[in-house]
Amino acid sequence: MSLRRPAKDQPESFEFNASSLEAANVIVAKYPKGKQQSAVMSLLYIAQKQNNNWIPLSAMKYIAKFLDMPYIKVYEVATFYSMYNLAPVGKYFVQVCTTTPCMIRGANQLVEACKEKISKNECELSNDKSCSWMEVECLGACVNAPMMQINDDYYEDLDKQKTLDILDKILNRETIKPGSYRGRVNNEPENNRKTLMDLKNA
Ligand code: FES
Known part of the structure; x- marks a missing residue:
């Protein structure tokens, strides 16, 4: 935090x-x-x-x-509450969840991507002044971890490359798609699993 x-x-x-x-x-x-x-x-x-x-x-x-x-x-x-910003943020404000479920699913990679693409330190503006990022506590989307929020939308099921791609797009003013980046609808089970015991499709 x-x-x-x-x-x-x-x-x-x-x-x-x-x-x-x-x-x-x-x-x-x-x-x-x-x-x-x-x-x-x-x-x-x-x-x-x-x-x-x-x-x-x-x-x-x-x-x-x-x-x-x-x-x-x-x-x-x-x-x-971390949803209230106490200092100016970028037009694109990236909040990376680093609470335990996201952390064990690779949230550190998202943080690395933010450091590479936006700014070395949290709460600093990118070179073009359009974007800033910070670590936050659980955003309530743990089932689709790791995830981040950009302005009002959630971007989920991420890894480093997917995060780099998303950040490239916002820095180039391209449209980005919110939601799961592993093709899930909302937080449905992956691979069409219906129960926790349905391991053959896991
Ligand atoms: S721990 Fe990341 S959304 Fe809950």
């Missing part, structure tokens, strides 16, 4: 634009009176979307006021 710290360069202020404000109000209205603080994760996500995929400290303060809750509580949530 990478070290996550707020960016050194921070904008002085933040406020929701019209569409973010509308979305935030819809979410807050779903909670009973007095429980609006429960919307904090959704509002952080809206702020991140509005701000080029990262959350400045000023947005955390704005959300704290918006929900009438202490700033430190918003800060705690934003800094705990």
Whole structure:
């Protein structure tokens, strides 16, 4: 897991634009009176979307006021979950899962591919400034390990060469196909197996 710290360069202020404000109000209205603080994760996500995929400290303060809750509580949530970016990321943001199931299926190879193609260190922009990467904890797709997330999509059943090919494509602005790279539909068994005992097709 990478070290996550707020960016050194921070904008002085933040406020929701019209569409973010509308979305935030819809979410807050779903909670009973007095429980609006429960919307904090959704509002952080809206702020991140509005701000080029990262959350400045000023947005955390704005959300704290918006929900009438202490700033430190918003800060705690934003800094705990790796889906919230605390510093600018590339337009193509690659998150490689390196938790145990992905690790034993070769996640290190995906990390090597990112180091070769994007940047030697995590959370640094590629030479053309379009792409960055980081290691994250389980993304909930363990059955298709090893995998990575690029922006909102999952790329699964990867190895080093497949990862290099995907990264080449995004760096060349080519379209990439999300999902399994071993031809599975969603997370179906490989080789048409129907049960764990069906070893003849394994
Ligand atoms: S361990 Fe990688 S997705 Fe769960």
